[in-house]
Each structure stands twice: as structure tokens, then as C-alpha cells.
Amino acid sequence: MATPIGAKRVVSREQVVRGASRFFLEHGTVDMDRLATALAISRATLYRVVRSRDGLLGDVLWLLAERLLVRARQQRRRGGDDGVLEVTQRFTDQIRGSAPFRAFLRGEPETAARVLLNATGGVHRRAVSAQREILREVHGPGGPWSPSALDQLAYLYVRIVESMIYAELLGGAPLDPALAERAARAVLRPSG
Template identity: 75%
Template sequence: MVSREQVVRGACRFFLQHGTVDMDRLAVGLAISRATLYRVVRGRDGLLADVLWLLGERALARARRERRRGGVDGVLEVTRRFVDQLRQAGPFREFLRGEPETAARVLFNAAGGVHRRAVLAQRDILREVRGPAEAWPDLDQLAYLYVRIVESVLYAELFGGVAVDPDVAEQAARAVLRPAG
């Protein structure tokens, strides 16, 4: 029997090679039946969400390790590093271009799980860099708003094609992160 973790890791490799996940080809690559694949993962959207999160989480961890600043500047530094990595990720950009409806469903829908996990990760980043000057009252809401600002830059093509100036987005993010008081 193949585990969900094995399937997700195999799907990550497939995604990095092809910029998508083809369930039939993935099943062949994992030497399992299509029925077994679906029994393990239940559906393509959920598998894509796990793949995108696992790959994104790696990029976010790298950005967090490379952070040199604290406070609001540290949060923004992590975001810049993370966004730069995603912009350079060919398979990810290919997925956004090739399957915009699926990408929107998986990335932004509550059932997709990517957005929810991004908000939780952002909340942890805010906790890591909070200094004595940062009096953020509700980290969950703050993380949610911050992630939505970042998403507006990363996924502008999915939101109607209007590119968001990264400098303007950073000003908005900085304003959201401004300590209360």
C-alpha cells in the first residue's frame, strides 16, 4: 500500500518536471492503479494543494532562514525573498498560466487549504519577529490581511490581469503591519 506522503512526494517530483499533475501519468509513475491513487488522495485538487503547499513551504522556510532583520522589516524581507522564489519557479508559473481556474480554486478556496496554511505560517512569522514596539492585537486577522496583500501581487493574472506594483503592495503591507497604538 502506498501512503499519502509517498503520493504527495511523487506528485511534487511530477509537478516540478511538468508544471502540473496528471493523475494517470502519476499513477503509472508510482506503479499503482488510478483507483488506488484516488483512494489515497481522494482528488486532484487536494493533491495539488498539498503539492503547492509542500513546495511553497520549502521556499518559505528558506526565506525565513535567510532573514537578517527583525520587526516589520523582517516580515517584509521574508515576503520579498519568498515572492522572488515563486516568481523564479518555472513549474509554478506554468501551472498558473496553464490552469488558472484550478489554480484559483486550489490556492484561494477555503477547501483548497493552501491559503489557510499560508495564513497560519504568516502568523508564525509575525510571532517570530514581533519586537517590543509591535503591539499586534489579533495575529490571525493580521496574518489573513497580510497574506491577501501578498496574493494580490503574486496572482494578479488570476484576479483579472491587472498587475500590482510591488512597491505599492509593500507600502500597503507595511501599513497593515504598523503597530497599534
Template identity: 60%
Template sequence: MPSRRVVSAERVVQGGCAYFLRHATVDMDALAGSLAVSRATLYRVVHSRDRLLGDVLWRLADRLLTQARVDTVATGVDGVLETTRRFAVAVRQAHPFRAFLRAEPVTAARVLFTPAGGVHVRVVEAQKAILAAAAADPAWSPADLDGAAFLYVRIVESMLYAELIRGRRADPVTAERAARAVLEAC
């Protein structure tokens, strides 16, 4: 009886990230081959392509968000907005991601905005942490971090993915004004 090759979820996500950065997508057959596992084993580990794409997109976005946070110099509401600006620029410059949005808009929407990919919930949690850190500024103390994070992320998503959602280019200035209004109302 041939032995089965075991691969960890972490290794699959790493392989998925590398594949995505080269090809702006994830082909499950090709990824399974590159990891030297069967397609069945790959699906047993990640459960679905959408879930793997969600893990890959989150891993790559989290790196950009972490760097944006490190580079941010402002504090409070201005710091939150600066982090978002830096992150948005990095996302718009991420050519594999932009190519994925153009090539697979339905999959991208499902993975980014629904539980199928799990990206949105992770982005909201990350934003909640950003807001909590910004609340250390005595000039700003949001009462409802969960609500503020959710609304804030939806505004940012509407700007980042305007072409995907509405077929129109994003308006970062209007989005930032709306995001500031949400933060200041909390």
C-alpha cells in the first residue's frame, strides 16, 4: 500500500501565496502538483478553493497592513486614516491582486466579502485592533469598536473595490471623508 503524503495547512497557504504572486490566481491542480500531494489531499487540508484564496489574500493583505501600521506616524483618528491610506496605496500597487480582481470578479467578491473566503471578518478584526490602539489617544475614544470597525471596513472596501462593486473608479477623497465621519461619530 503506498504511503500518503501529509501536508500542513500552513505549507498549503505558503504554497498558495507563492503561486498567487506568480500567477494572480490559485489553480488547485497545479498547486497540488507543486506541493507533491494529490488534489484530494489538498482539498482535505483546505476544504475549498475559496477558503484557500481567502487565506492567501488575507496573508498577503496582512503583510501590507502590518507595514502600513509600522510606517504610520500620526495618532488617533488621523493615524487610523494614515494607515488606511498607506494600505490602500499598497493594495492598488499589488499587481497580482489587481489582476485577480479583473480576471475573477465573481470569485473575488465571494472570497473578499462573504464567509466563503473569510477575508472580511479578519479585516474587521484587524481594523478593530487598529481602532483600539488609536483609542490610546485621549482625544478620541470610540464607544463601539465592533460597530466602528465594521462600518469603517465597509467604507474602505467600497473605495478599494469600487470597480468590482460598481464598475467605476474609486474616489479616495470621498471615502476618506466618510471614514473620518464614522470615526468621529463613534
């Protein structure tokens, strides 16, 4: 049913994020003017719904990453630390193989760093939470860590993974995956 002339179209944040995700996969970015047109809403409505482009990008990148992470978790065949590392390897292989994601990192490095790595960007915080759940899932409810140690472990583990995925974005050379895996494995060992 068409929206009557002069009437405002109501759109939810979820609809915008889904539309922006499709746009990102096609273009490797989110252009707010073109997205508003694609969603048949005004730019003012788009900003009213999402507040900021960075916030929208954080939601889009997390939605896409979460899909890959769910798939990696479903494909896991090992348990314990090897299972945690298997999920990480599957996930990072998919992320690094994503042409739209690589285009975003190359085309908008400052925005990418802000959205992906800062606490306010939304992606890092969600990644730590997801990693905490992976650790619980693989090691069982008790696991070898206290709740506060588990939070810190998830944070450190994610920072190692981010260092591997975003090495060039962080101003360094690409990390050797074997070295990154040894560092991640060392973090997973409970202290005695």
C-alpha cells in the first residue's frame, strides 16, 4: 500500500539496520543520502531513527559479524581451548575474506577504527560479550575462571583477535596468524 502524499513513512531502527546491511554488502560503506533514498524516507527521518552514521555502522557491522560468528560456532568440532580457537579461526577467515569489509577498512580507516575498536562504537563491547559466551559454551558453566576473570579474559582475547584482523588499520604490518594463535592460546590458559 502506497504512503499518501504528504504523509510521513514510519520506519523502525531494525528496518533501517537491515536495509543498511544490504547497502553495506553491496557498496562496502553506508552512504546516508543513498540509503535514505533506497528506504524511501527522508534523510531527516533516517537520522531521527538512527541518530548517527557511526551508530548505524556499528549496528550494521555487528549484525554482519554476528551472523558469521553464529556460523563459526555452529561449525565448531572441537572442545576446550581448541574449540575456542577453532571458532576464532573460522570467524577471522570469513571476516578477512569479506570484500565489502575490506573495502570499508581501506576507504574509511578513521571511521572503521572509531566504530570497530572504541567502546562507544558498539562493536568491540558486543564482541567481548560474545566471546564471554563462547568461553562459557566451550568450557561449561563452571569453567576454569571466576566471573570477573572471565570478563577480563574475554576482553584480552578479543583485543588479540582485533590486533590480528585490524593490524594494518592500527598502523602495523599484518600479524603472523600462528603468532596470534600462540598469544590467544596463552591468554586462555588459567593461571595456577
